[in-house]
Each structure stands twice: as structure tokens, then as C-alpha cells.
Amino acid sequence: MTAPDPVAPTPPNPVPPNPVPPGPVPPSLVEASLKGLCPRCGSPTLFSGWTAFSDRCRVCGLDIAGFNVGDGPAAFLILILGAIVVGLAIWLQLTLAPPFWVQALIWIPVTLGGTMWSLRITKAALLVSEYRNAAREGRITP
Numbered sequence: 001m002t003a004p005d006p007v008a009p010t011p012p013n014p015v016p017p018n019p020v021p022p023g024p025v026p027p028s029l030v031e032a033s034l035k036g037l038c039p040r041c042g043s044p045t046l047f048s049g050w051t052a053f054s055d056r057c058r059v060c061g062l063d064i065a066g067f068n069v070g071d072g073p074a075a076f077l078i079l080i081l082g083a084i085v086v087g088l089a090i091w092l093q094l095t096l097a098p099p100f101w102v103q104a105l106i107w108i109p110v111t112l113g114g115t116m117w118s119l120r121i122t123k124a125a126l127l128v129s130e131y132r133n134a135a136r137e138g139r140i141t142p
């Protein structure tokens with residue numbers, strides 16, 4: 001038995017390395033936001049309640065609690081949805097002049113439902129964006 005020649009060139013690798021590991025295809029931002037999908041594996045595991053995030057994805061183990069979407073979506077939605085609802089209520093009052101109880105019967109459920117629905121979507125969109133852009137707390141490095 002002879003030892004390998006240390007000077008001899010090594011044969012080229014016949015199989016090129018695959019830079020993208022095989023795995024689940026991440027969902028689009030819109031799809032993940034509307035359906036509450038995990039940004040990594042696409043499973044519907046982003047939320048544990050209507051607007052409460054899960055701590056961790058049950059399928060791929062992504063640490064969802066590690067993301068911080070803060071109160072940005074809620075404040076943004078209050079301003080937008082409040083302006084829309086008040087504008088529509090004023091328009092309804094000036095156009096049809098319904099009694100107060102009709103206004104309350106219409107706009108309280110619309111406001112609550114619209115807030116919960118849009119809060120879920122915007123929170124998911126912000127979390128998915130943080131995941132995709134690897135967003136972290138700002139740091140100043142010397």
C-alpha cells in the first residue's frame with residue numbers, strides 16, 4: 001500500500017454544492033399576513049389567539065416570541081380606522097339622520113370587528129417583515 005502523493009491535485013468534486021438547503025418554501029408577505037402563517041415554514045401557527053402570537057412555531061420551532069412588533073400597528077390602526085368610522089358616521093347622520101341607537105348598532109360592531117381583523121393582519125405583516133429582513137434592535141458599534 002502506498003501513501004497518497006501530497007503534491008498530486010485532488011479530483012474536482014463531481015457534485016457541486018447546493019447553496020440553498022431543501023426545505024419548505026416560505027409564504028409571501030401578503031399570504032402569511034392574511035392567513036397567520038409562520039414566516040419560515042408556512043404553517044398556520046403564527047397566532048395562539050385572535051391577536052396573540054404563539055411563543056414558538058409548533059412545526060419548525062421558530063422563536064416567535066423573540067420578535068417585537070410593539071404597539072406600532074395598534075396606534076396606526078386607531079388613527080386610520082377611527083378616521084374612517086367617524087367620517088362614515090358623520091356622512092350617515094347628515095344623509096339619513098338615523099336615531100342614535102342605529103348609529104351605535106352599526107358603528108360599534110364595525111369598529112370592534114375592523115380593529116381586531118386589521119390588527120391581526122398588520123401585526124402578522126410586521127412580524128413577517130422583521131423575520132425576512134432580520135430586523136434587530138439598533139446597536140452602535142465602535
Ligand SMILES: [Zn+2]
Pocket residue numbers: 038039040041042043045057058059060061062
Ligand atoms: Zn414554522
